[in-house]
Amino acid sequence: MDAPVGTSPAIEVERVSKIFGSGEDEVLALDDVSVAIRKNEFFTLLGPSGCGKTTLLRLIAGFEHPTRGRILLEGSDISPLPPYRRPVNTVFQNYALFPHLTVAGNIAFGLEMLGRPRPEIDQTVQTMLALVKMRELKNRRTSQISGGQQQRVALARALAPRPKVLLLDEPLSALDLKLRKEMQIELKRLQHETGITFVFVTHDQEEALTMSDRIAVMSGGRILQIGSPRDIYDHPAERFVANFIGDTNFLEAEWLGTSNGTGTVRLSSGAVVAASPPAGSTPSGKVTIVVRPEHAELTPDVASAPLRGIVENVVYFGTDTHYHVALPEGREFIVRRQNRRGSAAGFGPGTPAGIVFADAAAQILRD
Amino acid sequence: MALSHAALGELGDARPAAGAAELERRAARVRWGLLAPSLVILLFAAIGPLFIVLVYSFLTPGPYGGVVWSPSLEGWFRVLFQRDIFDDSLKFQDAHLSILWRSVKLSFATTMLALVVGFPTAYFIATRPERSRTSWLFLITIPFWTNLLIRTFAIQEVIRNEGLINAALLQLGLIARPLQLMFTDGAILAGMLYVFLPLMVLPLYASMEKLDFRLIEAGYDLYANRFQVLRRVIIPLVKPGIIAGSILVFIPTLGAYVTPRVLGGGKNMMLGNLIELQFGQGRNWPLGSALSMTLLAIVMVALLVYVRFAAKSDTTGHG
Helix, strand or coil: CCCCCCCCEEEEEEEEEEEECCHHHCEEEEEEEEEEEECCCEEEEECCCCCCHHHHHHHHHCCCCCCEEEEEECCEECCCCCHHHCCEEEECCCCCCCCCCEHHHHHHHHHHHCCCCHHHHHHHHHHHHHHCCCHHHCCCEHHHCCHHHHHHHHHHHHHCCCCCEEEEECCCCCCCHHHHHHHHHHHHHHHHHHCCEEEEEECCHHHHHHHCCEEEEEECCEEEEEECHHHHHHCCCCHHHHHHCCCCEEEEEEEEEEECCEEEEEECCCCEEEEECCCCCCCCCEEEEEECHHHEEEECCCCCCCEEEEEEEEEECCCEEEEEEECCCCCEEEEEEECCCCCCCCCCCCCEEEEEECCCCEEECCC | CHHHHHHHHHHHHCCHHHHHHHHHHHHHHHHHHHHHHHHHHHHHHHHHHHHHHHHHCCCEECECECEECCCCCHHHHHHHEEECCCCCCEEECHHHHHHHHHHHHHHHHHHHHHHHHHHHHHHHHHCCCHHHHHHHHHHHCHHHHCCHHHHHHHHHHHHCCCCHHHHHHHHHCCCCCCCCCCCCHHHHHHHHHHHHHHHHHHHHHHHHHCCCHHHHHHHHHCCCCHHHHHHHHHHHHCHHHHHHHHHHHHHHHHCCCHHHHHHHCCCCCCHHHHHHHHHCCCCCHHHHHHHHHHHHHHHHHHHHHHHHHHHHCCCCCCC
């Protein structure tokens, strides 16, 4: 199928707030959240536990109802509907497979509840079993198959009724690393083959970056930034986003203005470097910039580098090496350098080093 | 526990020379040691007396109760038949059959009612916050605090002609004469339901407590409405509790004695009362013994049928 990401929204969340409990125990789980998820998109809600991402997913599924705001599915308001009236299916974190049914019985469940004719159900179950490569195990009990296989059955069960949107609640968190990597690729393949909109919840930034078309980074019940993985990684708009996704160096700087279409800032060292302003706002005065460790490089030419310091620590990671450089103002700046065979680390602990940034590597935060 | 720990210690200390056979023998000794207290009690309090009852059923009744040691099949014979006083011709013992039928009917009805009433109760308790569940269970066990006989007489106070219900209805002018509630099958049913309801609720609760409520959400997510979730998800998953509860209610109600005696009076006998009659006024111990063994046989057959039925309906998964 491989339908392109549509422009019309599959899910629109309009100014949704969710409050749990009441009185003293009141918890604001979602705070005025709005987001439009496009058709056939792999959309990820990313954030630490307690950020509201699972609550948002449960609101879309219908297990919870919004305190304020509404949720539209392909343009029509679904907020008052119970879960069994929504053409939306969920892959649960622990899979929640029915232990009293076989693999095939689990996959058939949704179709049976929809009252589809038996031949059609059997046909779809066969297709789904093939899709997730579980044909041989269709008559097994769910307790008799491995975690990875349970994951596949959970996917097949949720995809079988052909929902308009598939919700995935940290579905890979119970799998070991190798299986998780396999399933990441598998999920992307399934999304392409079925052409169904996926809304994926995770706290794993790497998972989000590798799989998503777009990511919404959440914290404290709010969406802080929505964008493509590259957008989010290269142009984090807020300190939280920059910190949560990847390693980051924060630097204090002063906004100088725009010249030739790019912004410039003056660092505390006095050096002037190029920096991209955050989308949709104009910085002024004191600003914070972020530079990813791999977007900076060490140079022996200390005098002409915009930042200088003393190498304090060298940490070898196999694929790359991290240099922890102490800056004069007491901050630490980390530079990541990819390792090549035979290249010796040039900067041992205690050596002075200059730090240069790649073009447009510095990003100004909104705060 | 102390016993098993000591034994485990012993296992651990076993010298390599002891060998696998020796270890296995010690493990077997531990297993039997753990079972011994129950086995002794069962042997002396259940299997032994049962054997005596079985022997009595093949003897001749003594003139003032008890038995005479001369073998006879008369006891078993009279479970179902009676001899005409004048011409010795055989007739079916209608009274026994109707008592048997009433017992099975009332026990079955009690079990079903207890299931219908107990299921929502157990579900309610299982869905409370963990802290308050203990208090709810505690409330369920309150009826056990007082003696069964006292509780049964208390019910009598409520349903007798001058009792609470009739007094209230008369006062309200809804009825002109007191309703005959006492000494009816309905009274026995209500009494037994009350007495045995906790035995249904507790095993039901035990399996509902283990129920993963995310499976219910999964059911809703996959287009099952409330009724379908109950039928296709909850009931299949708590089936062990349903089976255990039904057995725990059905068996003691079938042999119930106090409740039908007090609430059913002399006319509406159940098997338990019939048996008691043979050992008391009837002075026919062999017949009483044969009736007891018959009751035992009915219970065993009912259990076998039920378990077989439950196992069969368990395999509704799709191939």
